[in-house]
Amino acid sequence: MSRRVLVAYASKMGATAEIAEGMGAEIRQHGHLVDVLDVRQVRSITKYDAVVLGSAIYTRRWRSEAVHFLRKYADALRTRQVWLFHSGPVGPHADQPQAMPKNVLRLAERVGATPAVTFPGRLELETAKGFLARRMAVTELGGDVRDWDLVGAWANDVAEAISSVEISSWPRLEPHLEEIPR
Template identity: 55%
Template sequence: MAEILVAYATKMGATKEIAEAIAARIRSASHEATALDAAEVSSVEPYKAVVLGSALYAARWRPEAVRFLQRNAPALARKPVWLFHSGPLGADLSAQKAPRKVRELATRIGADQPTTFGGRLTPQTAVGFFAKRMAQGSMAGDYRDWDAIELWANHIAEQLVAAR
C-alpha cells in the first residue's frame, strides 16, 4: 500500500489526469503515492496523508468526493490533507469557492480550502447534453495549468519531506 493517497472524483477524466500528475510528482520526491477513484477507496487508515480532488460543475463537487470526505472525516482529521478542484473554463481562472458542505468538511478535518485548477472540456471528452453543447462553443479547450499543478504538488512533497 502506498503511503500517500491521491483520490479523485471526475466525470470526463480531466481531474483524474491532474491527480495522476500530483501522485507522480510526490513519487519523484521519494514517497510512495497512488491515485485512486474516490468511490473505490474503502478506508484512508493505511495512508499517512491524503490529497483529494474533485471536478467542479455548476459550483458543485462530485457527489463521490463529498461522500469520501463525510465517510472518512474522523480519520482525515488525524492526517495531513490537501484538497483541490478543477473545472473553471475560459480566460478567468480565478480561485473558485468550494461548496458550503465542502468548506465545512475542510474546516472539520483541519484542511485548507481547496486549490482551484482550470478544467478541460473538449468534444472528445464531453459527457452529457449540456457539456457536449458547451464543448462546441467558445468555452471548449484545456485550461489546466500544468506548471501550477506541479508547483502545488511540489509544495505537498516538500511538506511531506519536512514531516519525516
C-alpha cells in the same frame, strides 16, 4: 522521509483524474509511496500518512462521491495531513479561483484542511459527456486549459510538506499547511 500518500479524485470526464495522476507522479519523485485512486475505489485510508483529495466542479458543486469521501473518512482525515483541490474553470475566466461549496467548506473545517486550491480544467468535444457538456464544448468555454506547471509546482510543495512533518506532531499541522501557496 518516505510516506504513504493517497491522491484521491472525483472526475466525470477524466480531466481531474489526469491532474491527480500528474500530482501522484510529482509526489513520487520525492520518494513517497503514492496511490492515485478514484474516490469510489477507496476502501480504507488507515495505511496512508497523507491524503490529497480533488474534485471536478459542476454547477459550483463538488462531485457527490468526493463529498461522501470527506464525510465518511472525516475522523481518520483529522489525524492525517490533508490537501484539497478542485478543478473546473474553463474559457475566458479559467484563471479565476473557485469558491468552495458550503458543504465542502464545513467538512474541510471538520477535518482541519485549508481551503481547496483551484486548477483550470478541460471541456472538449472528444471527452465531453452529456448533451449540455457537448453544447458548452463548442462555445468559448471549449478547450483544455489545464496548467501542468501549476499542478506540478503545487504537488511539489505538498510533497515537501509531507516530507517535513514529523509524525509525532500530527495532527497539529496548521503551521506547515500555511507554508503551502494557495
